[in-house]
Each structure stands twice: as structure tokens, then as C-alpha cells.
Amino acid sequence: MSKRAKIILIVVAVLFGAVLIWFAKKNKKNVIAYDTEKPFKTTIVKKTVATGKVVPLEEVEIKPQIAGIVDKVIAEEGQIVKAGDLLATIRVVPNEQSLQSARGRINSVKVQLENAKTQFERNKALFENGVISSQQFEASELSYNQAKTDLQNAQNDYQIIKKGSAGSSEANTNIRATASGMVVEIPVKKGYQVIQANSFNAGTTIATIADMNKMIFEGKVDESEVGKLVKGTDLQVSLGAIENKKFPAKLNFIAPKGTEEGGAVQFKIKADVTLDDNYFIRAGYSANADIVLEKKDSVLAIKEALLRFDKKTEKPYVEVKNGEDFEKKELELGISDGVNIEVLEGVTADDEIKVWNKASKEKKENKN
Template structure:
């Protein structure tokens, strides 16, 4: 073998050895180190959130006493009124058939009155001459007085049908407030036709008056949480229109019967809201209520993101650091209350154990 061939063979051998060494280092598995975290003390509050709105505790609908057309509205929405204040006036549009019937009754009663007067006048002359007894005279007098009274009633009925009132006061055509408060809604306008409340109809609402100093939260909670609610418990109400402010409230009503909505059973709740004079809370504001279901003060806790669940038993577990470098040991846990971020630790590990933070390896591992 020539000297040149030997040199080439030696170079090939060195390169082969270098490649083997490089491949060996590349395939050698380095120790993966993970960041760890210890359990900590925390206050865990489990809450339920109810969505709803704030509405006045006392709200009164003002309805007319007679059917007709709105002639004039005396107040605007937002006005403060007292009981008895004039809200609107109504112009009566009489029913033609009823009007003619009432007019016919007047004519009929007038005929009876004329006849009763003739008999009364005749009997009075006879009584004064002593021809008839006082009993016969009194009977004709009674009939005459009764006929006059019937005429007055018939005339009053006619005026009520025609104008909505028998006198000049117009009591039936004047719509007045029946309670004190703020006018929160006027659903009608001038020219609207309205009807009175009766046995077959609720009547037309002319205005709604509410006491804006007393507001309640009305919302709904899911059936999975309603069993944990306690009447008279304190809650916090947040309004969508007022950022960064929570109003204290006291739960005073939990519905005994739920309603199904979108496949889930919802239960109505109500709470008295304590208002702040710095804020004007309008009726109908959308709101959320934070209801404390359970609270644990200063308990040993871990982050829920550290938890894993066994595929077979579905029990929660974590991996804690052992004495050997890069080695972790699986520990099954018993958990308590959770707020969605932290969870109470009852059994399984101690306060000094170091828990593996999943998906957070050291910088060396990331580089490799």
C-alpha cells in the first residue's frame, strides 16, 4: 500500500471516529430540570354569579278611570310627583249607541215626570178641598218626587257618557298620581286612545311611578348553586353602567320553583340594594351579583394549574421533587374548596414539598 493511500485511510478513520463521538453526544439524553413551586397560605372564596337587573321596589302603574283619547300630558319622564298630582287629561269620545240610548231614557223619564206632576197638582187641589185623604195625596207626591229623581239620574248618565263626568269637576277625565315618586315611564302620547281597567281588561297604562330611593336586584341562578344560597346573606351587586363600584345588598328572596331556560333550570332571586348618594341608579340597569357560597381563611393551597388527573381513577395528583436530581414522584391529593384559581389542599403533600410546574422546563432544555 502506498504512503498516500495510508494517509487517506488514516484521515477517513479519524473522521469516522469523530462522527461517532458527535452522534453519541447528540443522542445522549440530558437531564431535564423543571421549575417548582411550594404550597402557600391563601384565603379561598367560592362565589356564584347571578345576572339580572336593578328595579324599583315599589312601582305603580297609573290607569284611567274612563275610556277616551289623551288630551294633554302634564308631566315628563323623570319628574317627581306627589299623590294627587295631575298626570294627564282625557277627552271622552262617547259611544253613539250608548249616547242615543241615554238620551232616549231622558225623554222617557221626562214623560213620566210630566204625568206625575199632573197627578200631583190635581191631587193637591183635591186634598186642599178635603176631597181626598192625606194618604192618597202623599202617594202622588212620592211618585212625583221619584220621577224628578229619575230624571236627574238619567241626565247624569247622559253627561257621563258624553263628557266622562256628571258635573264640572271632570274627575273621571283627570288622571292623577296615586302614589308619590318619580315618573319613570310614560308609554302614551297626546292623541293615544286609552281604556279603563275592568273585569276583562287590565286597562291602558298612562304612566309608571316608582320610588327610586328603594331599589332591588332581581336575577337568576343555576340549579347547581341555588341549594347553597342562604336567605339574608350579604352579596355585592355590580352595575354595568357604573364601573368600579359595588353596591352592598342583602338576599331576601329565593324562588321555590325554577324555570327552564335553554336546557337549564334557573331560579329567581331578589336582594335589597343599599344605594350610594353619589350615584344615581336608574331603573333597569343590567347587574351582576357576587354571592359568597363558601369562604376559607388562610388555608394551605396550590394553584389549580399544577393539578393533573389520573386517566383511570380521575383522582387529582401532582408530581413533587425527590432527592435525586431531575426526578419527581407522583402524589395523589385530597382537595377542598376552589375559587377557580387556587384550591384548598387537604391531604397528599406538605407545605415544604416542591411541586413540578408543568410545561416550564429550564433554559438549558429549551436550548437543546
């Protein structure tokens, strides 16, 4: 082999070795170093949020005792009233048929009264002369007195149909408050036609009066959480109209029957709200109530982000550092607040748990 051929062979060998070294470095896997975190002691509170509104505990609807047209509205929304205060007046529009019938009854009773009076006066003279017995005289007197009473009743009925009252001081046309409190709503105006409550109709509401010093929260919770609620539980109520303020409340009612809404069964709850004198709470404010379902103090916990679930068994596990490697350990879990979760079995406070998808700075530098 010539000298030139040897040189070419050596050059080829060197180039081939350089290529092998380059490929080896190219395909060499970087050792990934993961950060770790240790379990810690903390307090875990499991909560749920009920959406609803704040309404008065006591609310009374004022309805008229007679049909007619609103003649005057005296009260105003937001006004404080006492029981017996005048709220509005009603002008009666009589039914013509009923009015004519009442007039006819008056005329008929007048005829009966004249006849009874004539018989009474005749029998009185006969009785004084000893012609008839006292029993016959007393019977005619009774008929005469009864006829006078019937006439008075017929005239009263006529006045009630025509004016709404028979002249008494407490006229049915005067709509008065039946309870003390604030007038929260007046759904009628002057000229509105109203009807009284009866067996077939609830009647027209003239005004709504409520005690604004006693408010309750009304909301709904899902069926998956209602079983964990207990009467007397403390709540924190947040109002949409008042920022950065929570009002304490106490749960006092859990509905025994739920209603289906959007494919889920919801149960109504009520809670007494403790008011703050610095804030005026209006009826109907939208509200959210934070309800503590379960609370545990000083429990061993980890962040939920550290958890993984076995694809076959679906059991939760973490990877704990064991020397240079990580060892898989299945966990027994307790309650969670959405960020931290209680660990009952599987790891100790000294274990170093792999932080998933969070490589060390060395790995990031190698990538760059």
C-alpha cells in the same frame, strides 16, 4: 501487511470512532430540570356572578277610569310628583248609540215625571177635602219624588257619557297620581286613544311612577348554584353604566320555581341595593351581582395549574420532588376560586411540587 495498508486502517478506525462519538452525543438525552412550588396558606372565596338589572322596588302604573283621547299631558318624565298631582286630562269621545239611549231615557223619565206630578196635585186637593185617605196621598207623593230622582239620575248618566263626568270636582277625565315618586315613563302623547281598565282589558297606562330611593337587583342564577344561596347573603352589585363602583346589596328572595333558558334551568333572585347619594341610579340599568357561595380562611392550597388527573381513575394528583426524581401523589381537594384550590390531603406545606410545562433556565440554554 504493508505500512501503507496499516496507515489506511488506522485512519479508518479513527474516523469510525469519531462517528460513534458524534452519534452518541447526538442521541444523548438532556436531563430536564423542572421548577417546583410549595403549597401555601391563603383565603379562598368561591363566587358566582348573577346577571340582571336594577329596578325600583315600588312602581305604580296610572290608568284612566274612562275611555277617550288624551287631551293634554301635564307631567314630564323625570318629574317628582305627589299623590293627587294632575298628570294628564282625557277628552271623552262619546258612543253615539249610548248617547242616543241616554237621551231617550231622559225623555221617557220626563213623561213619567209629568204624569206623577199631575196625580200628586190632584190627590193633594182630594186629600185636603177629605175625599181620599192619607195612605193614598202619600203613595202619590212617593211616586212623584221617585220620578224626580229618576230624572236627575238619567241626566247625570247622559253627562257622564257625553263629558266623562256629571259636574263633580273630581272628574274622571283628570288623571292624577295615586302615589308619590318620580315619573319614570309616559308612554302616551296628546291625541292617543286610551281605554279604562275592566274585566277583559288591563287598560292603557298613562304614566308609571316609581320610588327611585328604593332600588332592587333582579337577576338569575343557574340551578347548580341556587342550592348554595341563603337569604340575607351579602352581594356586590356592579352597574354597566357606572365603572369602578360596586353597590352593597342583601339577598332577600330566591324563586321556588325555575325557568328553562337555553337548555339550563335559571332561578330568579332579588336583593335590596344600598344606594350612594353621589350616584343617580336609573331604572333598568344592566347589572352583575357577585355572590359569595363559600369562603375559607387560612387553608393549605396550591395553584390549579399544578394539578393533573389520572387517565383511568380521573383522580387528581401532583408530582412531589423526592431526591432527584418526582413522586406521584393523589390529592383530596376542597373549594376553588378558579386560580387556587384547597388541598385537604396528599401534600404538606414543605413538599416541592413539579411545575408542569415550565423547564428550568438550564434546559432553555441547552436548547439554544
